[in-house]
Structure formats: structure tokens, C-alpha cells
Amino acid sequence: MKIFITSILLLIGLPASLQAQSDAEVEAAAVFEQFLDAMTNTDMEVVTSLFSEDALFWGTGSQSLVTDPAGVALYFEPVGRNPPGQTIARARDYESVDIGNNLVAISGMWEVVPSGQSEGTPLRVSMVLALRNGAWKIIQFHNSAVPQ
Numbered sequence: 254m255k256i257f258i259t260s261i262l263l264l265i266g267l268p269a270s271l272q273a274q275s276d277a278e279v280e281a282a283a284v285f286e287q288f289l290d291a292m293t294n295t296d297m298e299v300v301t302s303l304f305s306e307d308a309l310f311w312g313t314g315s316q317s318l319v320t321d322p323a324g325v326a327l328y329f330e331p332v333g334r335n336p337p338g339q340t341i342a343r344a345r346d347y348e349s350v351d352i353g354n355n356l357v358a359i360s361g362m363w364e365v366v367p368s369g370q371s372e373g374t375p376l377r378v379s380m381v382l383a384l385r386n387g388a389w390k391i392i393q394f395h396n397s398a399v400p401q
Contacts, residue, residue, distance in 0.1 A: 278349040281357035281382040284389045285344065289363060292342035297333035301326045305383065305390035313376060313396045341366045345375065355384035362399075375399045 274282075284303055291299035301322060304310065310319035312328045319325055347361020358381050366373030381393040 274349065275351040275357075277351045277355065277357050277384070280384075280389050281359060282347075282349055284382055284391065285347070285359055285378075285380070288391075289342040289344060292332065292365075293340070294337045295333050295335050295339070296337075297326065297329045300329050300332075303391050304394070305385055305392045308391055309393045311395040311397075313398055338368055340373070341368060347378070352381075357382045357389075 288300060288303050291297070291303070304322065304325050306322055307320070308322075308325065310325050310328070312319070315328065319328060342363060342365055345362040345364055347359055347363070349357055349359045351357055358379070360379040361377075362375055363378055364373045364375045377397045377399060379393075379395045380391050382389045383392045384390075385392075
């Protein structure tokens with residue numbers, strides 16, 4: 254009987270825990286994960302396709318604000334020369350906020366880990382994603398090294 258009551262209480266509480274993130278946040282987080290997967294596979298075509306045509310972009314090594322798709326592609330070009338899987342891009346910890354009007358902000362940490370190693374270079378990321386023509390696109394991106 255105790256197990257039955259515990260199971261019922263868990264089932265009652267389950268829907269609330271599943272609703273902790275909005276659908277928009279879940280979909281935007283999937284774009285972030287797609288970005289990380291494409292970085293791991295050095296698929297720069299996919300990486301650049303995740304950005305909107307009018308994205309505002311600050312890469313870790315950017316000297317100036319990038320405001321066009323050609324600039325985003327140029328920034329990622331050196332990464333695309335690496336063999337797929339040479340480094341693993343993975344999320345460490347991040348949060349998302351559903352701003353409303355089909356906008357989601359994501360901020361947190363990710364890392365680039367050389368294949369075969371357990372730790373890599375931690376990076377900070379902030380991005381805003383917007384639902385554009387039925388697809389979530391990155392409209393603002395800022396990436397930076399973690400201060401020592």
C-alpha cells in the first residue's frame with residue numbers, strides 16, 4: 254500500500270516538474286545542443302545555419318561585432334578545418350528564460366574538450382533565440398573565455 258501511495262504522489266507531481274521549462278525554452282535549448290553537436294562534428298554549414306540573417310555575433314576571438322552571415326561563416330571557418338570529433342563541444346551548465354513573443358535567452362557555460370580527455374576549455378555563452386518562419390534562430394550570440 255505504501256508503494257501504491259508513493260507512486261500516486263509521484264504521478265501527481267510529475268506533470269508540474271515537466272512544465273518547469275516552457276515549450277519555447279525546450280526548443281531553444283535543442284538549438285543550443287544542435288550547435289554543440291555541429292561544433293563537435295565540425296559541420297560549419299549547420300553551425301552557421303542556426304544564426305538568423307541579422308544576428309549580432311561576438312565570438313571569443315572577435316575583434317568587432319559581426320552583423321552578417323558571411324562574417325559568422327568567416328569566424329567559424331578555422332574550426333571547420335579540424336577533423337570531426339577532434340574536440341567535443343558540450344554544455345556544462347546553462348539556464349534559459351522564456352522572454353515571451355517567441356524569444357528565449359540562454360546563458361551559461363560550455364566547454365571544448367580534446368578527444369580522449371575528460372576536461373577542456375570552459376567558455377561562457379549568452380544567446381537569444383527567436384522563432385523565425387517556424388524555426389528557432391540565434392539572433393544574438395556572445396561567447397567569451399572564463400577569466401583566470
